Amino acid sequence: MKMSRLIGQTRKEAPAGTSARSHELLLRGAYIHQVAAGIFSYLPLGQRLMQKISAILRREIEAIGGQEVNMPVAQPADLWQQSGRWYKIGAEMSRFIDRKGHDMALAMTHEETTGDLVHQFIQSYRDLPRLIYHLQTKWRDDPRPRAGLIRVREFVMKDSYSLDSSWEGLEQQYRNHYSAYFRIFDRCGLPVMAVLSDTGMMGGSIAHEFMYPGEVGEDTILFCPDKDCGYSANRQVAKFQKPVPVKEPLSPLEEVATPNCKSIAEVSQFLRVEPNHCAKMVFFVASLTYPEGQTRKQQQTQEQNGQKLVAAVLPGNMELNETKLTTLLNSLFGVRELRPAEEAEIAAAGAVAGYASPVGLQTEDCIVVADELIIAGSNWIGGANKEGFHVRGLNYGRDFEAQQVGDICAAAAEHPCPNCGKKMESTKAVEVGNIFQLGTFYSEAMDCYFTDESGQEKPIIMGSYGIGVGRLAACIAEQHNDEDGLIWPISVAPYQVHLLSLAGAKEPEAEKVAQQIYRDLQAAGIEVLFDDREERPGFKFKDADLIGIPIRLMIGKRSLENGGVEYRLRGRKQGKETPKTFWPVADVVNRTGMEIARLEEEIQSAVRNVEYRA
RNA sequence: CGGGGUGUAGCCUAGUGGCUAAGGCGUCUGCUUUGGGAGCAGAAGAUCGGGGGUUCGAGUCCCUCCACCCCGACCA
Numbered sequence: 243m244k245m246s247r248l249i250g251q252t253r254k255e256a257p258a259g260t261s262a263r264s265h266e267l268l269l270r271g272a273y274i275h276q277v278a279a280g281i282f283s284y285l286p287l288g289q290r291l292m293q294k295i296s297a298i299l300r301r302e303i304e305a306i307g308g309q310e311v312n313m314p315v316a317q318p319a320d321l322w323q324q325s326g327r328w329y330k331i332g333a334e335m336s337r338f339i340d341r342k343g344h345d346m347a348l349a350m351t352h353e354e355t356t357g358d359l360v361h362q363f364i365q366s367y368r369d370l371p372r373l374i375y376h377l378q379t380k381w382r383d384d385p386r387p388r389a390g391l392i393r394v395r396e397f398v399m400k401d402s403y404s405l406d407s408s409w410e411g412l413e414q415q416y417r418n419h420y421s422a423y424f425r426i427f428d429r430c431g432l433p434v435m436a437v438l439s440d441t442g443m444m445g446g447s448i449a450h451e452f453m454y455p456g457e458v459g460e461d462t463i464l465f466c467p468d469k470d471c472g473y474s475a476n477r478q479v480a481k482f483q484k485p486v487p488v489k490e491p492l493s494p495l496e497e498v499a500t501p502n503c504k505s506i507a508e509v510s511q512f513l514r515v516e517p518n519h520c521a522k523m524v525f526f527v528a529s530l531t532y533p534e535g536q537t538r539k540q541q542q543t544q545e546q547n548g549q550k551l552v553a554a555v556l557p558g559n560m561e562l563n564e565t566k567l568t569t570l571l572n573s574l575f576g577v578r579e580l581r582p583a584e585e586a587e588i589a590a591a592g593a594v595a596g597y598a599s600p601v602g603l604q605t606e607d608c609i610v611v612a613d614e615l616i617i618a619g620s621n622w623i624g625g626a627n628k629e630g631f632h633v634r635g636l637n638y639g640r641d642f643e644a645q646q647v648g649d650i651c652a653a654a655a656e657h658p659c660p661n662c663g664k665k666m667e668s669t670k671a672v673e674v675g676n677i678f679q680l681g682t683f684y685s686e687a688m689d690c691y692f693t694d695e696s697g698q699e700k701p702i703i704m705g706s707y708g709i710g711v712g713r714l715a716a717c718i719a720e721q722h723n724d725e726d727g728l729i730w731p732i733s734v735a736p737y738q739v740h741l742l743s744l745a746g747a748k749e750p751e752a753e754k755v756a757q758q759i760y761r762d763l764q765a766a767g768i769e770v771l772f773d774d775r776e777e778r779p780g781f782k783f784k785d786a787d788l789i790g791i792p793i794r795l796m797i798g799k800r801s802l803e804n805g806g807v808e809y810r811l812r813g814r815k816q817g818k819e820t821p822k823t824f825w826p827v828a829d830v831v832n833r834t835g836m837e838i839a840r841l842e843e844e845i846q847s848a849v850r851n852v853e854y855r856a
Numbered sequence: 857c858g859g860g861g862u863g864u865a866g867c868c869u870a871g872u873g874g875c876u877a878a879g880g881c882g883u884c885u886g887c888u889u890u891g892g893g894a895g896c897a898g899a900a901g902a903u904c905g906g907g908g909g910u911u912c913g914a915g916u917c918c919c920u921c922c923a924c925c926c927c928g929a930c931c932a
Binding site: 251252257259260276278332334384386393440451460579708742747780782796798801 | 857862863866867868869880881882883889890891892893894923924925926927928929930931932
């Protein structure tokens, strides 16, 4: 590709409103162009980057038996009604009505269309196992797109779907993906950690996320520093060894005046007790799942009605984990949404914010959920549901009860590892991939059954596995850059070679050599970006640094005088100690080919075979 | 959805009630220059996000709508 003809202009200055390094560099390097919040066009360089990454994804998924298909972005509502997600998912799914008046949805993911395919084409145990995958656009109307390609609304995802007749088969395909994902990220030069994760809207039982650790991430993950232990989990589901409270003889419930003590910190200081003796209350309002078969109008009406106040009780030295709370609540009823309650809503249930207690809260519309520590412990300090007063000697069972008991505490750094008890560490991270054991939820809902050896009808056992291509590109950019610009690993670089003609107007010879080398490299099948523009050398160097293609070849009067073509690796500083490298013109194609092979070998040798670890 | 911020030429910015909206980058023309974003001369490019209002006068103040960014809620 000749740069004189390339669409997209590089920029010296960072566009306003970029906070992530990858966002800034991808914009400045003319890789992407923002069309609206979370919606991007990919310019030629960006598109080639995406295709390189896609090629890696295809290669590794095919290697574990994947067959590429293509499922649609526009989907009939029936499919989503069958799975029930039409009723469970809120505004994140965009819906529209086609000209015939049919409800339609834009694909957020493709479990439903997979079910549709499977229903049609898989009937017998002989048709299993199978693995299908595609690279297709997803639309998720995210309320808060941010940081360039890190969090967008429209994006291409590699998603695969495994189909099995047995749970052992699912386990095998799940493990295959687990290892394949590590190979994919290794090939992209991206360090990741696999962590246990929440199943969220996907449903299913077991799930892992592949996390790229870094400040640009929004997730927090916890992990055990002990390599042999290896426990790691998203904060949303992370467990930890909780201190077991000593059960004391129950003391009587008594009110104490605690003027102006609304927070746990204030109360514990005022009463001179440790926060872990206080019972903390956190209030939420849960919106319930729409009953199946409801029209959208009925759903809108239900918005106001189908809500319940949730009062969570946990020790004062712990933070509440909303995901754990939601999961617990889901065992009682379907939760579509959980949001913090407002003071008026809390008051309506008879509680006083700041002095709240679970005592006397069991009304029709209020659900009390208690952490297991509250049950195990005794004689808690809690609110009196009366402005300016708390109580001592608050005890579960005697003074109050909960509809649901479980673990609702958030794990944090320093908490003991649930496996080995060592202090865990935490880091922020970006989710670049996930794998889910879906089980039979979708196959049962969407009538995907097969006949087994004994002639019995059984639901197909499914798994689903995703990697966001654009987000992956952004993470690679986050990982591989310096003050001058991007530094792509050769495996994903839009071109393997950046050829710069540094010939001035009075140096037609050098220009001719550059043109010839460009043609020779192309003829040899080497991907080359040729800077043939009429610009000064310095200008071209800056652009080449910004764009970040790994191998740079430079031809000018000076290089010819020094023996031919100057070779340089992007990202390797050309200090006084490292002498410049020149290749004879006749050798350039050969040497370049060898250099590409060497760089590819470097990547290849970094590809690990990571064994599955639950 | 809540809080904060920003909208001025393709990009980055200045302009804080008063003359024809200013500069840099980029673009175009010519000359000159050619190993780390050169120099000179000239040119084009803006209904100052939209609408409404206050005022003799609004890019500037007020209202309103929209868009984008950041934080939170949210999503994964």
